[in-house]
Amino acid sequence: MxxxxxxxxxxxxxxxxxxxxxxxxHVYVHETNTLHCSDxxxxxxxxxxxxxxxxxxxxxxxxxxxxxxxxxxxxxxxKNTKDINSRIKESAKKL
Numbered sequence: 001m002x003x004x005x006x007x008x009x010x011x012x013x014x015x016x017x018x019x020x021x022x023x024x025x026h027v028y029v030h031e032t033n034t035l036h037c038s039d040x041x042x043x044x045x046x047x048x049x050x051x052x053x054x055x056x057x058x059x060x061x062x063x064x065x066x067x068x069x070x071x072x073x074x075x076x077x078x079k080n081t082k083d084i085n086s087r088i089k090e091s092a093k094k095l
Contacts, residue, residue, distance in 0.1 A: 030046075032045060032046050033045045033047070040058065041056050041057065042059050043055075044057070
């Protein structure tokens with residue numbers, strides 16, 4: 001294979017990787033800037049002020065998911081709280 005053919009093959013592979021990455025994208029939201037509802041939708045704004053982004057939920061669908069969301073968030077919060085308390089106790093023993 002020539003160098004040009006190798007480069008063309010690599011370009012094709014990278015284009016495939018890029019398409020896959022775009023279709024599997026995830027958004028991590030550390031915190032929201034504002035929340036509001038309008039016309040049956042919940043708007044969550046996040047990100048830098050100059051590049052603010054928005055997630056929109058249908059309130060009926062979100063309401064139906066709330067019991068499960070609350071359960072998962074509560075369990076995760078309890079795990080985090082127990083971990084922090086454990087680390088505080090360990091640090092206090094070292095004093």
